[in-house]
Amino acid sequence: MSNSGITLSVSSTTSGTSFFSQEAQLGEFSFGISQQLSYGDIINLNNVGLSVGLSVENFDFGVLYNFPVRNLEKIFSPSIFELYLTFDFSKFRINQRGLFKRINTDNYF
DSSP, X not given: OOOEEEEEEXXXXXXXXXXXEEEEEETTEEEEEEEEEEESSSEEEEEEEEEEEEEETXXXXXXXXXXXXXXXXXXXXXXXXXXXXXXXXXXXXXXXXXXXXXXXXXXOO
16 A cells, blocks of 8 residues: 655745645655745745656656746746656665565665
């Protein structure tokens, strides 16, 4: 059975920027939304992002795009497009890979 769940995260800096992220993982697929805010005298919404990901064995593939919310008199927010690949060859996760997920005793030694 694959892992499923919802992840919520928040990060903030002392320079006045906050990042909010929500992600739903449904088996091998993941879908997410992110927001970036800046605050000083007023609160500005800088960008809103969408992400889609796929996990296959020990590889994670994904696409992320941030849509800018531009108010050029106050702040410049660029459009950002990302492709990512993450992989994990940890010897401690060997029993979580594959179709059958059987216990395996040859741990790369």
